[in-house]
Amino acid sequence: MNACDIDRIDHSVLYTTDMDTTATTYEALGFTLTPLSMHLGSDRPGGERRPMGAGNRCALFGTTYLELLGLFGDGSVDPWNIRPLIAQYEGLHGCSFGCEDAVTVERRLRAAGLSSSGVLPLQRDVETPEGVATARFEAIHLDRARTPEGLVHIARHLTPELIHQPRYLKHANGATHLHSVLLVVDDAELEATVARYARTLGVTPTTEGPRHVLALQVGRMEIVAVSAFDEVLPGEPVPALPYLAGQAVAVGDLRAARDLVEGNGFTVRELPDGFFVGAGEARGAAIAFVQL
Numbered sequence: 433m434n435a436c437d438i439d440r441i442d443h444s445v446l447y448t449t450d451m452d453t454t455a456t457t458y459e460a461l462g463f464t465l466t467p468l469s470m471h472l473g474s475d476r477p478g479g480e481r482r483p484m485g486a487g488n489r490c491a492l493f494g495t496t497y498l499e500l501l502g503l504f505g506d507g508s509v510d511p512w513n514i515r516p517l518i519a520q521y522e523g524l525h526g527c528s529f530g531c532e533d534a535v536t537v538e539r540r541l542r543a544a545g546l547s548s549s550g551v552l553p554l555q556r557d558v559e560t561p562e563g564v565a566t567a568r569f570e571a572i573h574l575d576r577a578r579t580p581e582g583l584v585h586i587a588r589h590l591t592p593e594l595i596h597q598p599r600y601l602k603h604a605n606g607a608t609h610l611h612s613v614l615l616v617v618d619d620a621e622l623e624a625t626v627a628r629y630a631r632t633l634g635v636t637p638t639t640e641g642p643r644h645v646l647a648l649q650v651g652r653m654e655i656v657a658v659s660a661f662d663e664v665l666p667g668e669p670v671p672a673l674p675y676l677a678g679q680a681v682a683v684g685d686l687r688a689a690r691d692l693v694e695g696n697g698f699t700v701r702e703l704p705d706g707f708f709v710g711a712g713e714a715r716g717a718a719i720a721f722v723q724l
Contacts (some may be wrong), residue, residue, distance in 0.1 A: 437537050438529045438633050441651030442587050443490070443497045444613050444679045445526030446717055447518050451502030454715045455489050458500060460696045461709065461719060462605025462689065463491035465500070469556045469567075485510055488556075492600045495650055496610035498679065501526070517582055523716025524676035525582035527613050529633065529648070534570040534588040541572060541586075544631050549573040554587075558594050567594040574632065581615055581674040584632070605689045607681040608724055612652045614664065616675040619657040625674070626655050665718050666701065668710055678711065678718030686723045693721070 448454040455465055470487040485505045491498040503515065517525045531537045534551045541547035554569040568590040573583070589595060617625045626637050626644045633653070638645050642660035646653040656664050658673060665678060683689040683706075690707055694700045698709045706722035 437533060437540065438531050438586060439649045440530040441496060441610055441613060441648060441653065442528045442530030442589075443499045444524060444610060444676075445499045445501050445528065445583065446523060446715065447501050447503060447514060447525045448522050448715060449503050449518065451487070451489065451500065451504075454500050454502070457713075457715050458491060458498070461698065461714070462603055462692045462696075463498070463607065464600055464603050465489040465491055466600050467559055468502070469558050470504075486514075490595075490600075491603065491607070492596050493603075493607060493609045493681075494596050494601055495530075497595075498610060498681070499526075499528075513576065514583060521671040521716055523711060524613070524679065526584065527582070527653070527676065528571075528585050528587045530650075531586050531588050534572055534586070537586050538572045540634070541574065541632065546578060546628075546632055547572055547574050549575075549585075560594060560597065561599075565591075565594050567591045578628065581617075581676055605681075605692055605721065606683040606685050607689075607721075608684060609682050610651050611680040611682045611720075611722055612654050613676065614654045614656065614678045614680075614718075616656055616658050616661050616670060616673065616677045618673050619659050621674070622655065622657045629653055629655065665708060665710075665720075668718055669712075676717065678708065678720060680706070680708075680720035680722050682724040683721050684724050686721065689721045 466489055468487050486501055486503055488499050488501045538551050552571045554571050555566050557564050558567045570588040571585050573585045629646050630637050633646050635646050642656050642663050644655045698713055700707045708718050708720035711718045
């Protein structure tokens with residue numbers, strides 16, 4: 433299985449109702465963040481773009497990024513029905529995969545019974561050295577009934593140069609790209625969940641110990657049964673199932689990254705290929721650092 437129309441994990445999405453504290457935490461973890469940018473979007477193809485009650489700050493790497501998505505207002509504007517999810521816990525509730533041809537991806541996912549959203553327009557204003565510009569995207573959303581872990585979608589960047597601006601790409605921790613996102617599921621749901629992501633991404637899963645890995649050209653989705661979760665991220669809680677438990681970034685110098693993170697007061701725990709900071713300190717989702 434290899435459709436090749438989805439080529440990367442474009443970005444992870446960490447939801448927060450306290451953007452200031454979350455941004456301060458990720459800056460202390462060594463990430464350079466973009467200024468706050470508010471979202472406009474439509475709930476149907478060709479529909480009017482309206483405020484979405486959300487804005488983001490991002491850690492950008494050139495082709496992938498981490499998105500900190502702040503929810504604003506009284507909750508009356510919630511077009512993607514996110515607030516019921518964060519009522520369980522704040523943290524990772526979304527993942528976006530990247531493509532270069534949204535129409536082709538939408539047709540394939542619709543035929544597979546995974547999506548009925550069509551290709552949706554999205555835009556947000558971003559600051560550039562020349563002034564404010566409008567970044568534009570296309571998105572295909574998987575049907576929420578099929579993604580109990582959160583909002584999963586596929587994105588095409590129409591103006592990538594406005595997002596991945598060179599001034600934001602250097603990080604004190606040396607991060608170069610989003611390496612992986614980790615999903616924990618009930619043991620009884622493991623096989624079906626892996627199969628769903630295989631159909632979505634068009635790749636054949638492999639196994640690495642307890643991890644079921646769906647590798648893309650850039651980044652990978654990892655799925656693990658809850659009974660084996662402690663082997664992957666020892667000591668981490670599971671507030672709900674399914675649970676987007678964490679993400680990992682690749683860094684150029686693992687020792688330097690560890691010295692910075694630990695020096696800024698975070699508790700660092702060992703991994704075979706790096707280290708991680710737990711969800712309790714990283715605003716709801718563990719963040720791992722692995723060697724490039």
